[in-house]
Amino acid sequence: MSQLTKKLKLHIPEYTDEIYQTIQELGENFSTLDKVSKDYALSPPVEDLWDQNDIIWNLKPAIGEYVGWVNTRTGRTAPQWEALTSYRNGDYIIPPEDNGHVYTCIQAGHSGVMEPVFPTAADREVQDTRGASTWQRSKLYFKNDIVFPTVDNGRFYVCITEGEAGAAEPAWNLTSGTSIYDNTVVWLGYRIARWKESGISALFRPFGKID
Incomplete structure (x- = not known):
């Protein structure tokens, strides 16, 4: 039976292990190593799901800039809402002023001139025509x-x-x-x-x- 490393809990195969077991455990090792590997970018992400404490390291650090960005809340990242912009079904956005929620476009079209009052209750909908x-x-x-x-x-x-x-x-x-x-x-x-x-x-x- 394979042993586990202390920090990452990676499998250390034994010579008596079955081949299929070794392959499976090596696959788990690769997944663990991929998850803990560093992510680099020029700015914080605007797509996908992220866990709290995930870190994006600055690809081009410089004096006056930051070493990176840390996620303080588990959830989805998305671009900020913009006025008079074309959106497709399934597009995600977040309000320019953080309210802790993300929104999906469920009717393709253009955003309005004024930012809508985004609801914070689960699954609530809003039409993007504020001020009309x-x-x-x-x-x-x-x-x-x-x-x-x-x-x-x-x-x-x-x-x-x-x-x-x-x-x-x-x-x-x-x-x-x-x-x-x-x-x-x-x-x-x-x-x-x-x-x-x-x-x-x-x-x-x-x-x-x-x-």
Whole structure:
């Protein structure tokens, strides 16, 4: 029967061990060594699941920089939410201001102009159209105002040229990024993205500033 090393608990095969047992234990050794090997990068990760205490070492340490980043919370890393950005189903994001949660895109589309109020309850959903209102005739609109058509079409429209809306509702184009002229207002349309709370986010923090 094989023995175990003191620190990493690696298997030390015995000459009397069966071949299949030795191969299995060597495979476990490789997995253990891979897990404890150092990870190097130029910045903290923005994808995958990470355990608390996982460390990313700075690939190019320099004076005034940090030795690396340590994860303080077991969870998933993801890029931060960005305004007017195209997202696909299954994309993960975290809020720009950490709230301890990660979110999955469950309806492909574009994010809005304003960051949505992300829910923290498990599996809760939010539509990425914060600040939007239903279009109104002859109303004065300003740049980055967001409207919905009076008849829902799954899209929102962002004002890119401020002015006064027309007396009649414009024909809302369904192609994302297409200009729509509404008297003196110009709109760009986008498909609405939707998010779902999807668990705890990892939280990497820098350590070891180099003087």
